[in-house]
Amino acid sequence: MFPIIRADSPVPIFEQIERYWVFRIATGHPQPGEFLPSVRKLAQKLLIHPNTVVNAYEQLEGAGIITARRGVGMEVTMEAPGICKKRREEMVKLRLQEILAESTQGGMSPTEILRLLRVEIKTREDNKA
Amino acid sequence: MFPIIRADSPVPIFEQIERYWVFRIATGHPQPGEFLPSVRKLAQKLLIHPNTVVNAYEQLEGAGIITARRGVGMEVTMEAPGICKKRREEMVKLRLQEILAESTQGGMSPTEILRLLRVEIKTREDNKA
DNA sequence: ACAGGTGTACTAGGTAGATAGAACACTTGG
DNA sequence: CCAAGTGTTCTATCTACCTAGTACACCTGT
Incomplete structure (x- = not known):
């Protein structure tokens, strides 16, 4: 379910997370309207610092793949599947x-x-x- | 003739150089007994700092692919082709x-x-x- | 001998990525 | 209202990599 992160990879962790969600959303899960795991939950799951997840999510938001909803979560946009494919x-x-x-x-x-x-x-x- | 280096790549420059010579030597050029371009010449050619080339060459030496000959150059070892392949x-x-x-x-x-x-x-x- | 080429070693500084920890703003459900 | 969860922002520190500049040790051809 959650991305496999390699700390020893030359590819930055935040980029690995970003790539993971692009691939997942392109495949259809999660769909538009659904939410990504919260910054803190994903950080805990991957044993990394929350700020690194924030970094990854900011990239996705900048690409129009998710929209940040304060107090709620990161919502997959309607355009996300097309962009991600x-x-x-x-x-x-x-x-x-x-x-x-x-x-x-x-x-x-x-x-x-x-x-x-x-x-x-x-x-x-x-x-x- | 000389490796193409991408400074924007997540792969460190010294590692790109290292990989390049492994591929080249595996293919048969340069051969055992021949010399790699000097630290300073390669650095000038690639527009990078000599220390970065030193770093790359140290990796190759540690792997037994080249031997450093002070005042002469970096010589390709007899075992290099096998290791590199x-x-x-x-x-x-x-x-x-x-x-x-x-x-x-x-x-x-x-x-x-x-x-x-x-x-x-x-x-x-x-x-x- | 010496000049010019080689590899080697060192200190210093800059940047990107990740970590650590704290604080703040917002929404939801009870 | 308020507690718990969300995203957001901030300063500080650490490490790897690269750059910069200098100095030293070695070999070779002249």
């Missing part, structure tokens, strides 16, 4: 581009990347079963 | 795993990731031609 695809594309750039620059072929991805997907499926 | 595959795998974890956690299917990767590869090929 676009952003999600953009984010995945950017990551893939980074891998491709780094790999080809280092002399690795795109075909090899494709093969590794297929292997990873199969490994994940096997671990599930 | 392993590390390169590990690094790409880790990146792919991160994307898969984030995406599936957010409700995106692995098949969709595969499709996006194919699109990106094709786009890159088209841009070349």
